[in-house]
Every structure is written in C-alpha cells, then in structure tokens.
Amino acid sequence: MNFDLVIRNGTVATASEVFKADVGVRGGRIAALGEGLAAGREEIDAAGLLVLPGGVDGHVHFDQPTGDESVMADDFLTGTRSAAFGGTTTVLPFACQEKGKTLRAAVDDYHRRAAGKPLIDYAFHLIVTDPTEQVLGQELPALIREGYTSFKIYMTYDALKLNDRQILEVLDIARSEGAMVMMHAENADCIAWLTEKLERAGQTAPYFHGVSRPRVAEREATHRAISLAELVDVPILIVHVSGADAVEQIRWAQGRGLRIYAETCPQYLFLTADDLGGEGFEGAKCICSPPPRDAANQKVIWDGLTGGAFQVFSSDHAPFRFDGPGGKKVHGDKAPFRCVPNGIPGVETRLPLLFSEGVMKGRMELTKFVELTAANPARMYGLHPRKGTIAVGADADIALWDPSRTVTITNGILHHNVDYTPYEGIEVTGWPVVTLSRGEVICRDGELLAAPGRGEFLPCGLPAPARPKGSPAPVLPF
Numbered sequence: 001m002n003f004d005l006v007i008r009n010g011t012v013a014t015a016s017e018v019f020k021a022d023v024g025v026r027g028g029r030i031a032a033l034g035e036g037l038a039a040g041r042e043e044i045d046a047a048g049l050l051v052l053p054g055g056v057d058g059h060v061h062f063d064q065p066t067g068d069e070s071v072m073a074d075d076f077l078t079g080t081r082s083a084a085f086g087g088t089t090t091v092l093p094f095a096c097q098e099k100g101k102t103l104r105a106a107v108d109d110y111h112r113r114a115a116g117k118p119l120i121d122y123a124f125h126l127i128v129t130d131p132t133e134q135v136l137g138q139e140l141p142a143l144i145r146e147g148y149t150s151f152k153i154y155m156t157y158d159a160l161k162l163n164d165r166q167i168l169e170v171l172d173i174a175r176s177e178g179a180m181v182m183m184h185a186e187n188a189d190c191i192a193w194l195t196e197k198l199e200r201a202g203q204t205a206p207y208f209h210g211v212s213r214p215r216v217a218e219r220e221a222t223h224r225a226i227s228l229a230e231l232v233d234v235p236i237l238i239v240h241v242s243g244a245d246a247v248e249q250i251r252w253a254q255g256r257g258l259r260i261y262a263e264t265c266p267q268y269l270f271l272t273a274d275d276l277g278g279e280g281f282e283g284a285k286c287i288c289s290p291p292p293r294d295a296a297n298q299k300v301i302w303d304g305l306t307g308g309a310f311q312v313f314s315s316d317h318a319p320f321r322f323d324g325p326g327g328k329k330v331h332g333d334k335a336p337f338r339c340v341p342n343g344i345p346g347v348e349t350r351l352p353l354l355f356s357e358g359v360m361k362g363r364m365e366l367t368k369f370v371e372l373t374a375a376n377p378a379r380m381y382g383l384h385p386r387k388g389t390i391a392v393g394a395d396a397d398i399a400l401w402d403p404s405r406t407v408t409i410t411n412g413i414l415h416h417n418v419d420y421t422p423y424e425g426i427e428v429t430g431w432p433v434v435t436l437s438r439g440e441v442i443c444r445d446g447e448l449l450a451a452p453g454r455g456e457f458l459p460c461g462l463p464a465p466a467r468p469k470g471s472p473a474p475v476l477p478f
C-alpha cells in the first residue's frame, strides 16, 4: 500500500493527544498514522518537528467592501498566502450583506472576489445586516442548507447593527435551521454618546478610540446577547472578547448551563490601550474593536483560554495599510478616531504568538493550542472532522513546526499586503516551517510553492455545537 507522501519521525499533536507517528497521505487525505509506514512517493523527514493540524482561522476579513473610502489591503490571494505562511490551512472570511441588498447578492459577490485566488481552502460566514422578511423566510434558510452554516450579527455600527427585536428573529432562524450565530457584542448607544462627548472635548486622537469603547459597553451587550439567546434557546458564539467584564458574563452563562461560546484574538493578549497612544498617529495601527485593554485584562483572557471560557482563538485579520490608499490615513493623519478604518492584521502571526507565549512558556498544553486554533473552530463551523485534526480520513492539512526556531516578528518577514504589523519586534520561539494543504506542500522554509486558485470552497455542515439545548433531536456524532 503506497502513499503519495509520508511524513516521518515527527511528533503529532491533536486536540487530545501528542504521540510519535508517521503520517501517510493518499489522495490529499490522511490515510494512515503509525510507525514504520511503507514508502511514499515523496517523503518528508520531520525529526525534531511537531506535526500539527493546519490552523483553522475562524475569523478573517478579506477584500470586504467597507462602505466608505477605506479599502482592505488583503484579497483572497494575499490573505491566504499570509495565512499559509503562518501555519493556517483553512480560513473563514465573511460575506457581508449590504443593507438594501439580498444575502444571495453578497454570497455571489464574495465568490467572484475569491475566484482564482485562494491558496488554501475557505468557507464563508455570512453577515446579516438587513433581516427582511425575504431574508428571514427564504434566503437565510436556503443558504444555511447550501453550506453557509454560520453567520455574524452586529450590535453596533450604524451600517451593520440589528436591534434586539431583529436579533431575536435572526436567532430564531438559526435555531430552527441549526446554524451558528457569531455576535459582535458592544453597546452602540454607549459608544455613540461617548464618541460625541470626546469629540466635543477635542479628544479625537487614536488613543480615544479605546476610551470610546469601554469594557462596560462590551459587558452590557454581552449580557444582552446571552439573554436574547437564552430566550430563544439557541447557542451563540461571542466574537473578539476583549476584557474581564465580558469574560465574567460568559462564565456566568456557561455556569448556568447555557451554550454560550466565545472567541478571543491575539490583540487582547499582546496589545494594550497604551498601544493606541504613542507618537502622533502611530496608535491608529492598533485601532480595532473592541479595543485592547490592559495587563490585568490580558491575564483574564489568558485564564479564559486555558480554563475553558473560550473555545476558539482567531485572528480577526482586518487589514488596512498605515500609509497608502484606503488605509488608516484615508482621512489624513490627524483624522478623528471615528474616521479611522477599524481593524488590524494578524492572520500570519496568530499561531506563532500563541504557540510561543502559550505553549513554549508553559501557560498552555500543546493539545489546548490545537483545540483552540484548529479543532474547535472546525467544530464550531461545521468543518470537523475534515479539517482541524490529524486523523485517518481527514484532509492532509498539516503544519510542521520547528519548536526550537526563534524568530523576531517584523513586517518584512510577513506575507500579507499590509505595511505594518502591530507585533513588530516581538521575539517568538517556534515557527511553522512547512505547510501542507490536502497533501500538497504549499510553503516550505519561506518559499511559496502553491498556485493561486488551488484553494477550494468548503460548504459547511451543520455544527453540532449549534444545537439548541431543548432540541428533540438526539445529539450523536453523525
């Protein structure tokens, strides 16, 4: 029984085990795990390396129109290239409905944007901004059945937000169709009121972006989202959780037995409000929502990652250049924070940062790292067990990590199309040196070996974690 490829002598890790095994690949899938596998047409010696499932980044933005003059710097080629070099082999970008247009139009538009570009496999989350009768009654259920089984809704931003009544209606559809709802939980009126007050006082520098979005605004919306989900009896996943107060609400809900899941991101472990200060307009590089907090909140986020409050760790890669067209300075380098494009890049640095500070510094077991960055996102979004694990039958999406390699992160070594990284100068230990997608080596030692367009669109199954508590259906793994 010959293999197309055998990865020999490595240490394999999944979300549950770490073990020595060779990995045999045939037809793009993992065909065998064991010692002394028969020869492969190709062989990779992984002695001294970790053999991890390729990362699944459940939250990225590529080529997403912003509704104003700002422009995302990464498309489906540069975004997936950056992901691949960072050890990620599956991404879930968003297809965002424009108010006044249909959801179907969004899906068609984003497939056109992706066409011919992705280097790795991808699925779409929808963003529902305009839940008309047609969207709720026809489009959303039809799209869920076609494999768009997760969608995001917003409690803030005028162009995106839903009111509580609309949220209830959308949650009800998610419940009946079995989709996973991702919630952006910040109180819009608190933010608008504070923003106006700050502007009247002339406090418009990037630093005040953080002041305008305090933890209490996140806490209130998090609690409200949980309450609305409880009322409907549907699981939800609260995205980009930044601070202790929101974590407290999430733990409270989980402690009551509610199916409330949560995501956090590198910016809430590695950046603080002070990074929005800095010289002149530099702080704009770190403007994202919710904003980074402080060291005490970073500690709570770490504890939530290791202690089970969080299920997924995503990048929320939202790429805008600092200089150049459509970037952070689109309204000038003295623009009030309200006009600065919101988001930071991170699809390539997500895994190395968590690996180094988490696994290598002894905060987190390797199995937990795999769970948070690959296995759980695949489960939450209906891609398990095809993605996110190393198991017979799974896609051979694999990253080989050198745990002894020390790298200083600089923008020059990254492969996105953004002209900065918020993590400039951070030294990490452990780096993905080879990335395979469906058995094909797509990156090796800094070299890109894949052709644009090779990444496949993944229709998603109904995620088991999205099943309501009160569901009459048996919860079986098939």
Ligand code: DUC
Binding pocket: 184, 239, 240, 288, 289, 290, 316, 318, 342, 343
């Ligand atoms: N929410 C996101 O998910 N990404 C960027 C900005 C935001 O508010």
Ligand code: ZN
Binding pocket: 068, 069, 331
């Ligand atoms: Zn303008």
Ligand code: ZN
Binding pocket: 184, 239, 240, 289
């Ligand atoms: Zn958001």
Ligand code: ZN
Binding pocket: 059, 060, 061, 316, 317, 318
């Ligand atoms: Zn996002």
